[in-house]
Amino acid sequence: xxxxxxxxxxxxxxxxxxxxxxxxxxxxxxxxxxxxxxxxxxxxxxxxxxxxxxxxxxxxxxxxxxxxxxxxxxxxxxxxxxxxxxxxxxxxxxxxxxxxxxxxxxxxxxxxxxxxxxxxxxxxxxxxxxxxxxxxxxxxxxxxxxxxxxxxxxxxxxxxxxxxxxxxxxxxxxxxxxxxxxxxxxxxxxxxxxxxxxxxxxxxxxxxxxxxxxxxxxxxxxxxxxxxxxxxxxxxxxxxxxxxxxxxxxxxxxxxxxxxxxxxxxxxxxxxxxxxxxxxxxxxxxxxxxxxxxxxxxxxxxxxxxxxxxxxxxxxxxxxxxxxxxxxxxxxxxx
Amino acid sequence: xxxxxxxxxxxxxxxxxxxxxxxxxxxxxxxxxxxxxxxxxxxxxxxxxxxxxxxxxxxxxxxxxxxxxxxxxxxxxxxxxxxxxxxxxxxxxxxxxxxxxxxxxxxxxxxxxxxxxxxxxxxxxxxxxxxxxxxxxxxxxxxxxxxxxxxxxxxxxxxxxxxxxxxxxxxxxxxxxxxxxxxxxxxxxxxxxxxxxxxxxxxxxxxxxxxxxxxxxxxxxxxxxxxxxxxxxxxxxxxxxxxxxxxxxxxxxxxxxxxxxxxxxxxxxxxxxxxxxxxxxxx
Numbered sequence: 344x345x346x347x348x349x350x351x352x353x354x355x356x357x358x359x360x361x362x363x364x365x366x367x368x369x370x371x372x373x374x375x376x377x378x379x380x381x382x383x384x385x386x387x388x389x390x391x392x393x394x395x396x397x398x399x400x401x402x403x404x405x406x407x408x409x410x411x412x413x414x415x416x417x418x419x420x421x422x423x424x425x426x427x428x429x430x431x432x433x434x435x436x437x438x439x440x441x442x443x444x445x446x447x448x449x450x451x452x453x454x455x456x457x458x459x460x461x462x463x464x465x466x467x468x469x470x471x472x473x474x475x476x477x478x479x480x481x482x483x484x485x486x487x488x489x490x491x492x493x494x495x496x497x498x499x500x501x502x503x504x505x506x507x508x509x510x511x512x513x514x515x516x517x518x519x520x521x522x523x524x525x526x527x528x529x530x531x532x533x534x535x536x537x538x539x540x541x542x543x544x545x546x547x548x549x550x551x552x553x554x555x556x557x558x559x560x561x562x563x564x565x566x567x568x569x570x571x572x573x574x575x576x577x578x579x580x581x582x583x584x585x586x587x588x589x590x591x592x593x594x595x596x597x598x599x600x601x602x603x604x605x606x607x608x609x610x611x612x613x614x615x616x617x618x619x620x621x622x623x624x625x626x627x628x629x630x631x632x633x634x635x636x637x638x639x640x641x642x643x644x645x646x647x648x649x650x651x652x653x654x655x656x657x658x659x660x661x662x663x664x665x666x667x668x669x670x671x672x673x674x675x676x677x678x
Numbered sequence: 679x680x681x682x683x684x685x686x687x688x689x690x691x692x693x694x695x696x697x698x699x700x701x702x703x704x705x706x707x708x709x710x711x712x713x714x715x716x717x718x719x720x721x722x723x724x725x726x727x728x729x730x731x732x733x734x735x736x737x738x739x740x741x742x743x744x745x746x747x748x749x750x751x752x753x754x755x756x757x758x759x760x761x762x763x764x765x766x767x768x769x770x771x772x773x774x775x776x777x778x779x780x781x782x783x784x785x786x787x788x789x790x791x792x793x794x795x796x797x798x799x800x801x802x803x804x805x806x807x808x809x810x811x812x813x814x815x816x817x818x819x820x821x822x823x824x825x826x827x828x829x830x831x832x833x834x835x836x837x838x839x840x841x842x843x844x845x846x847x848x849x850x851x852x853x854x855x856x857x858x859x860x861x862x863x864x865x866x867x868x869x870x871x872x873x874x875x876x877x878x879x880x881x882x883x884x885x886x887x888x889x890x891x892x893x894x895x896x897x898x899x900x901x902x903x904x905x906x907x908x909x910x911x912x913x914x915x916x917x918x919x920x921x922x923x924x925x926x927x928x929x930x931x932x933x934x935x936x937x938x939x940x941x942x943x944x945x946x947x948x949x950x951x952x953x954x955x956x957x958x959x960x961x
Contacts, residue, residue: 410857439859452850456872469859515858 350424351385352555353409353442353523358382358418360404364628376627378404380579382418383654388522389549391556393570393587395563395602399624401579402559403447406525409557410444411435423522440470443516447528449508453500459486459511460496466519481518489514489544506537513544520552527559542569563606567591575599578635579627581654584662593673595663597640600675618676634666642667642676696952702944709938713758720752723908732924742926744917753908754930760909761890761938764824768889769882771828776835777878783836784843785866794840797833805830806892813901820903823896827889838881842874876953883946887939894935910935 360379363372378401386392394402407413409420411427419426427438443466446452453462464482467473473481479496486495489510500508509529516524526545530538546569548554560566566573567587574584575598583596594600601620620639625631631638637647646666654664657671667676693700712719727747735742741750783793800808805827812826846852847870855865896902897911905912910931917927 412853412856436859436861439857444854444857446850446854448850452854454851454855454869457868465855465860466858469861512854515854519859 351421352388352423353557354385354419354421355405355409356383356419356421358405358408358420359416360401360408360413361416374628377579377630378627379408379415380630382576382579382581384574384581384584386523386555386557388555389553390571391549391558391569393558393560393566393573394576395560395566395573396576397561397602397624399627400576401627402561402576403527405576406444406527406557406559409523409525410439410442436469440466440519441521442523442525443519443521445509445512445516445524445526445529448532449505449512450500450532452512453508455500457499458496459491459498459500459503462500463496463511463514463518466515470519482514485514485518486511488548489517504537505533506541509533509537509541510544513541513548517548517552521554523555523557525557525559528561529558530565531560531562538565539568545569563602575602578624578630580635580664581662582636582664584654586660589661593675595657595661595668595673596636596665597642597667597676598636634664696948698944699948699952702941702946702948705937705941706945709758709934709941710762712755713762716752716755716759720755721749723748723752723756724906725749725752732920732927734924735926741930742924744913744924744927745920750913750927750930753913754910754934756908757910757913757931758934758938760820760903760907761893761935764820764827764893765886765890765938765942767824768828768831769886771824772831772835772885773878773882775828776832777839777874779832780836780839780874781843781866781871784840785847785862785870790840794836797836800830801833803830806895809892809896810899810901813896818902818904820907823893823903826896827892831885831889835878835881835885838877839874842877843870846870846873880946880950880953883942883949887942887946890935890938890942 358379359377359381361375361377364374364376365371366373380401382401382405384392394405396402404413408415411420411430415428418428420428422438422441425438427435430438460479460482463485464478467478467481471478471481482496483493487493491507491510491514495503495507495511500511503511509532512529529545530541533541542565545556549556556569558566558569570587572584573587573590575582575590575596577598583590583594583599585595590599591603594603597618598620601618604617604619618641620641622639625635625638631648632651633649634640634643634647634652637643640647644666650666652664652666652669654662655669656662657668658673725748727743729747730739730743731745731747733739733743733747739749739751741754744750744753779793779797783790808830809823809826812829813822816822843866852865852869855869860868893902894909894911894914897909898915900912900915902911903909913931914928917924921928
């Protein structure tokens with residue numbers, strides 16, 4: 344590694360979150376939901392890592408662990424070189440200004456009883472050390488930057504459209520000048536026409552402020568437009584991680600291949616070879632032994648049922664957790 | 679906007695849309711008004727005129743007289759003061775205490791068990807027995823009666839507030855406030871407390887109705903306010919021996935008691951419908 348390479352603004356190492364299932368009078372943990380199991384990645388300044396996977400795979404939990412809304416079972420979250428998982432509540436509050444969140448639901452994540460000015464100004468009350476007048480100026484400037492008019496400050500959330508509300512959510516995250524923004528499905532609740540506007544705004548802000556994004560999404564169509572790198576998650580584990588273009592051009596893990604094949608094409612006449620997987624995601628309470636994907640994988644061999652594949656680098660910048668890719672092959676798998 | 683006919687029209691429109699609140703509120707307000715001006719419209723409730731014992735209602739004694747020759751109208755009107763004062767004070771005290779405990783128990787989960795188990799224990803004791811015990815341990819006074827009735831009401835308020843806090847604290851905007859670096863106290867006061875107001879107002883009206891009834895029952899049993907203060911409860915108690923000969927001595931305080939409870943419940947039901955967001959379509 345060259346000395347010039349700056350450390351990543353956000354690094355996650357061996358992150359795990361197991362929720363105990365408590366039963367009986369004594370509330371003894373009889374089993375654990377392995378929502379997040381040994382997830383590691385890093386995000387550099389000014390770049391976006393997209394975390395994709397189907398619902399229930401643990402991608403939102405990763406976001407909540409980074410924000411410390413949940414306490415990780417194991418692993419580290421390093422923010423600007425500081426491990427924040429062991430900080431007490433007081434110290435953590437100080438680090439919150441460096442990592443902010445944009446929430447999925449722009450309706451539920453804004454307090455309906457507060458004005459936009461109060462909502463966007465709340466982080467400044469806690470971190471800014473500003474006088475009220477200074478705070479109002481800063482809020483007005485950020486609202487203008489996300490494309491809202493100055494009179495928005497006195498309005499209540501119900502007076503805004505869905506896209507405007509998400510702009511408010513972005514403004515709230517932006518107002519304390521964080522270095523990392525975790526965006527949990529920030530456009531999935533919006534109309535397609537509005538999605539593009541919000542995505543463009545996020546991209547502009549990234550260029551301007553050198554923000555690092557962790558962009559959590561289930562929508563590969565959206566991911567294709569925003570990310571630099573993509574990490575694919577299945578049942579609490581990362582199965583593949585690569586540069587966006589490389590991943591879309593040649594997905595290595597059969598699950599990634601199936602996800603890309605499942606995304607609709609805008610051309611109704613286009614035909615393509617599809618890898619279709621069947622069945623449901625197995626329960627994370629008792630994940631299948633071996634590779635967690637083997638129950639739905641059309642290419643599974645006997646080894647997949649017993650031995651869990653590790654996430655390893657098969658080509659520069661490409662990580663995949665699949666026994667069939669140990670040889671470094673890149674060609675599409677075919678049954 | 680400030681024109682008097684404008685206000686009257688607004689009030690009329692409100693009454694048409696929420697007849698229960700309007701009727702109950704009007705009843706309650708007129709009773710409160712009568713109670714407030716009692717010393718000027720009614721005579722001395724303690725003055726005895728032995729020669730006029732057990733007189734039927736007449737132009738001189740609107741509600742008749744009781745077995746000691748006291749004016750039932752004066753006593754009924756003065757009794758309204760005790761009933762309404764006790765009802766309002768109990769509602770205010772139990773809501774204040776219950777709100778504070780409920781917010782803490784719902785938000786600071788570590789304290790939940792420590793706060794809620796005593797509350798459950800309190801709920802297991804019949805309210806009127808607890809009130810009698812509290813009153814008999816102390817010298818009879820209106821303050822003690824208010825405290826004795828308020829204490830058993832607190833657990834129900836706590837349960838209500840705690841339930842609201844437990845649902846609201848999981849809403850994303852509370853998580854967003856945590857992410858904004860806000861402390862617990864600010865989150866509770868700014869983001870959670872406002873959601874408890876609507877159900878609390880409704881609950882407060884029911885507590886008021888029940889407190890008025892419990893006060894009357896305590897007075898009837900002789901465990902309430904000092905006997906020299908006229909209340910509807912002790913009026914009914916002292917007159918029950920003469921029920922057959924002088925039914926008016928019981929009818930008027932009893933009817934007033936029923937009317938107040940009806941009025942409070944009408945307001946409570948109306949507010950519940952008005953404040954319930956699921957029924958808000960009528961607004």
